Amino acid sequence: MKKILVIGGGITGLSAAHRLQCLAEESGEQIGVTLIESEDRLGGKLRTLHEDGFIMETGADSIVARHEGIRTLIGELGLGERVVHNATGISYLYWDGELHAIPAxxxxxxxxxxxxxxxxxxxxxxxxxxxxxxxxxxxxxxxxxxxxxxxxxxxxxxxxxxxxxxxxxxxxxxxxxxxxxxxxxxxxxxxxxxxxxxxxxxxxxxxxxxxxQANKKFLSFDGGLSVLVDALEEAMPDVEVMKGTAAQRLRKTGGGYELDVAGRGTLRADAVILAIPDGAIRALLGEKAPDDLFGKFQNASILTMYLGYDLPDSDLPADGTGFITTGNSGVVCDACTWTSRKWAHTSPEGRLLVRLFYKNSNPAFGKIKEMDREALVSLARADLEESLRIHAEPAAVEVTPWFGLMPKYGLGHRSAVEELEEMLSENWPAVRAAGASFHGVGIGLCIEDGRKQAKHIFDRLMQDR
Incomplete structure (x- = not known):
């Protein structure tokens, strides 16, 4: 039996493991698939929180609907009836103390x-x-x-x-x-x-x-994006899932690959899909990872905050869904999504829920990184008082930092990915790198890439029989 390791239980790794299971079922081939995730849960950056009647996402809040991969996956998982689409409305730029509508x-x-x-x-x-x-x-x-x-x-x-x-x-x-x-x-x-x-x-x-693409171009699920994660896990009975398991070192052997796993010894495989960030791959390959290559990949940081209020969503400007700040704005945040307006399922009672974004390109980000929770909430409230004239005490707050974990496609990104793929092809021929660090940011692109790499590995193993 051929054995495949998928390292990383985020949406890319889940999509790859699920696709491998489907390919095995369709072909009748006996393939052993093991999914390894260092955290105690699956989903990676995708995680839905429920608090005080609000639905909040720690990572992305939606999926670009046009991607073929997500439509196919939704059909395979039978989630069609649970899909919700974004409300459309006016997007604003906040400049010089005023909201200016971005022309439709x-x-x-x-x-x-x-x-x-x-x-x-x-x-x-x-x-x-x-x-x-x-x-x-x-x-x-x-x-x-x-x-x-x-x-x-x-x-x-x-x-x-x-x-x-x-x-x-x-x-x-x-x-x-x-x-x-x-x-x-x-x-x-x-x-x-x-x-x-x-x-x-x-x-x-x-x-x-x-x-x-303008109308209903994003989608989520009635219970948040974790609905997709849970459905994928349930749909993989033939995949061995190892949560809370840290992959430590990957080696190439004469007969395939060996992976040292914390507390689990050594796992052997014929092929490996690395659905993890570039830094994690670098650590996994150790001295086999060229510093000059992996030094070319860039990552940004972001901190987001949800604030939920016992105020009606209708208090927001009519037909708006949020704003982006620009020069001379008078507020610190980079953007603010009016979540309860854009996604009705996040606030079934129609109460106000907003999400603020603070990025490492922000001149104040160095100070923001050092703030404790109380100071961060005060900052967010000050931004909302200035921009939307909201002075009430929030009923729910969620602070999510992602420091150094947001892939950034700089000027040399394409050539770095090509160099990485060439290096793997020459030295690790049945190992593929997948996910947002390399082939596209966004849930839909990660799903498509996970499925693509799964098909590549499956076809290679079938040719090598």
Whole structure:
């Protein structure tokens, strides 16, 4: 019997283990799959908390619905009736003490039409005229490896980019737009500029694609994202699951691989899927992990706080779902999601629930990291008093720090992933790295990657019989 180890019980590892079980069932092959997770529970960053009638997520609060992998997985697990979609509404930028609506006719704050550009209240007339230069013919030498910030400023001007686009992109991709490449963020913008001669015209010509994604583009489950984690665990009766088990060292042997496991001795396998962060892989491979390679992977930090109130959700601005802060905002947080408005299932009684985000790109983050819980709650309350005029005492609070654990795709990320895959192929041919550290941030992409790596390993083992 072929044996496969999946190291990491987050959504990537769970998806890989489940897919391996399905492939074995479909083919009739005898395959032993063992899933190893260092924590006492599965799910990794996905964890749903229930407190005082509120539903709160410690990690991501939703899944991008368009990913084929999540739709397939939901069908396989029979979770269709438990899916909930986000409410749609106005997203704001908080600037100079006021909420400014991000124009609906925009993608990540980038206008899809001249009308959208002219309607924004964040940009001066001079800034709008600068952005109109995007319509003028211009030669350029930008590539997919170029910083997205430099590309956007070259054609849309500094003011539109800094006030409206950069806060949105930085919020989505957890990094400065000057350290993110076009290829790792919005590769289609380069295609549009080359084909249509204008970023704005290109977005407008492809409007249908973006408008089809605008409504109900995110999904969760009626009991939170842990519903998915629990369903995956229940659907894997043939997978040996080892929780609270630390993988210590992976070695290649003449007949396959050996993994030293704390308190469990040594496990042997024909193939391994590493569904863990880059730092954990580095530790697992020990001296076999090149410092110059693993030093290229970058990780960011974030701290989030939920505050739930005995106030009606209707106290928030009508039709809004949250705001992102920009320069001269007067508040410390980087963003605030009006969770009870965006996700009705998180507050069945219609009470107000908000979530604030503080990222390591924030100038105050060094001080924030050192704050205790009481100081953090005071900071969050001050931000809500300033931005939303909420002065009440919260009925529920949840503080979640993720320090150094948020993958950040910098300028050299693509080449680092290619180098890692080449190294594994040459020296560890039946070992695959999977997950957010390498192939895409977001639950949907992690699910697809876990399933993809599972299929790759399965096909390889079948060929080697």
């Amino acid at each position: 006719d925009a993608v990540f704050g980038i206008p899809m039409s001249e009308e959208s550009l002219m309607n924004t209240t964040l940009v001066s007339e001079e800034g709008k005229r600068a952005a109109l230069k995007d319509f003028e013919p211009a030669s350029h030498d930008f590539t997919l490896d170029s910083p997205v910030g430099a590309f956007l400023r070259a054609f849309l001007g500094d003011e539109l980019v800094e006030r409206q686009i950069a806060p949105v992109l930085s919020g989505v991709y957890s990094g400065s737009i000057d350290s993110l490449t076009l290829g790792s963020t919005l590769p289609y913008l380069l295609e549009y500029k080359n084909e249509y001669g204008s970023i704005i015209k290109g977005l407008g010509a492809n409007r249908a694609k973006f408008e089809s």
